[in-house]
Amino acid sequence: MKRVSLSILIMFFVMQSSCLAIQSENKGDKKTMTNKIVQTAGRDRLGSFAPEFAHYNDDVLFGENWNNTDIAIKTRCIITVVALMSQGITDSSLKHHLLNAKNNGVTKEEIVAAITHTAFYAGWPKAWATFNLAKEVWNDNASALTDKEKYAKTILFPIGEPNTAYAQYFIGQSYLAPVSTSQVKMFNVTFEPECRNNWHIHHAKSGGGQMLIAVGGRGYYQEWGKEPVEMKPGDVINIPANVKHWHGAAPDSWFSHLAIEVDGKDVSTEWLEQVNDEEYGKLK
Numbered sequence: 001m002k003r004v005s006l007s008i009l010i011m012f013f014v015m016q017s018s019c020l021a022i023q024s025e026n027k028g029d030k031k032t033m034t035n036k037i038v039q040t041a042g043r044d045r046l047g048s049f050a051p052e053f054a055h056y057n058d059d060v061l062f063g064e065n066w067n068n069t070d071i072a073i074k075t076r077c078i079i080t081v082v083a084l085m086s087q088g089i090t091d092s093s094l095k096h097h098l099l100n101a102k103n104n105g106v107t108k109e110e111i112v113a114a115i116t117h118t119a120f121y122a123g124w125p126k127a128w129a130t131f132n133l134a135k136e137v138w139n140d141n142a143s144a145l146t147d148k149e150k151y152a153k154t155i156l157f158p159i160g161e162p163n164t165a166y167a168q169y170f171i172g173q174s175y176l177a178p179v180s181t182s183q184v185k186m187f188n189v190t191f192e193p194e195c196r197n198n199w200h201i202h203h204a205k206s207g208g209g210q211m212l213i214a215v216g217g218r219g220y221y222q223e224w225g226k227e228p229v230e231m232k233p234g235d236v237i238n239i240p241a242n243v244k245h246w247h248g249a250a251p252d253s254w255f256s257h258l259a260i261e262v263d264g265k266d267v268s269t270e271w272l273e274q275v276n277d278e279e280y281g282k283l284k
């Protein structure tokens with residue numbers, strides 16, 4: 001690539017690309033592994049409106065041309081970025097192809113050099129527009145975040161520390177953060193996807209029970225003998241004393257709720273059996 005003039009490459013890659021999803025499919029065993037590019041965006045989005053175009057897009061442009069190995073996929077990705085930039089196409093399709101370039105091994109240094117080089121031939125403003133998108137794609141801070149850190153950015157309350165004290169009564173990892181430790185005591189409880197607490201009962205002779213206020217992600221509350229209730233931020237559940245129940249995350253989502261213990265006489269919590277995988281597995 002370094003020896004090939006990008007400006008020449010621009011000229012032969014004239015096919016304008018719209019926002020196309022490229023998927024790599026592993027073929028063969030490890031020794032002979034090649035990544036075949038499979039494209040379905042044409043048929044997904046234009047299959048019934050423009051079937052021939054969809055066919056050319058999925059089967060010819062991507063099915064054949066993108067799978068041609070005479071030039072490496074990484075080079076092909078750079079050519080595509082350069083072609084779009086040169087035309088001034090700096091919309092979501094360019095963002096997509098920058099991401100594709102990164103996923104195919106183009107480093108920050110290489111894309112910066114490619115855009116800088118192209119700027120002389122294609123125009124300064126186009127480089128500015130492209131750099132703005134490339135910066136987002138190669139922004140290490142954003143991609144280095146863990147799932148927990150990404151989720152933490154979506155909620156107002158802290159996630160806190162691993163909930164080790166109660167871990168024996170939970171399946172999966174939960175976290176606990178005190179929100180208020182005086183007057184009305186309140187904790188933010190966060191569940192990783194698939195995490196839930198065991199069936200349990202908040203006992204009280206009078207008063208008592210527990211309030212849950214969902215503050216992030218998606219989860220469930222279920223009383224014994226009743227259907228599970230989905231919980232999303234803003235939902236409030238009033239759990240009466242002496243009712244067997246569980247609460248936790250949805251299978252595919254983090255979940256947080258504030259937990260408020262309601263004052264009562266002779267309050268205690270009795271922990272019971274786990275919510276088994278079969279009943280939990282039915283949840284969406």
Ligand code: MN
Pocket residue numbers: 200202210239245247
């Ligand atoms: Mn409870």
